Amino acid sequence: QLQLVESGGGSVQPGGSLRLSCAASGFILEDYAIGWFRQAPGKEREGVSCIATNTRYSESVRGRFTISRDNAKNTVYLQMNILKPEDTAVYYCAVLRSGICSNSVLDRPNVLGSWGQGTQVTVSS
Numbered sequence: 001q002l003q004l005v006e007s008g009g010g011s012v013q014p015g016g017s018l019r020l021s022c023a024a025s026g027f028i029l030e031d032y033a034i035g036w037f038r039q040a041p042g043k044e045r046e047g048v049s050c051i052a053t054n055t056r057y058s059e060s061v062r063g064r065f066t067i068s069r070d071n072a073k074n075t076v077y078l079q080m081n082i083l084k085p086e087d088t089a090v091y092y093c094a095v096l097r098s099g100i101c102s103n104s105v106l107d108r109p110n111v112l113g114s115w116g117q118g119t120q121v122t123v124s125s
Helices: 103-107
Strands: 003-007 010-012 018-025 034-039 046-051 055-057 065-070 075-080 089-096 119-123
Touching (some): 018 034, 018 119, 046 103, 055 103
Parallel strands (some): 010 119
């Protein structure tokens, strides 16, 4: 069973930073392509970033967010800098069904397993 747990969310002011964690249990995360997604109130879930042997970012976060992987900790991170109010959302991580990190995966999320509880990020002054 592919289980991922998100953490690290919180409330910050515009311009602030947060680092989200996506911890895997029951499988070796390094063997899979992992994506970060977010869903704001009243909006559809959207892809933010993904990592496999490469990385991809949505246009809205490129240059501000960085995805990385710590294989020793079986964890994927999303470092979020220069946060904006429009980044406010619940953030989720998931295993990508295709096994490929690409722009199309971010545009049309297709993941293995069910979505976790996510972690809330609120950017407000």
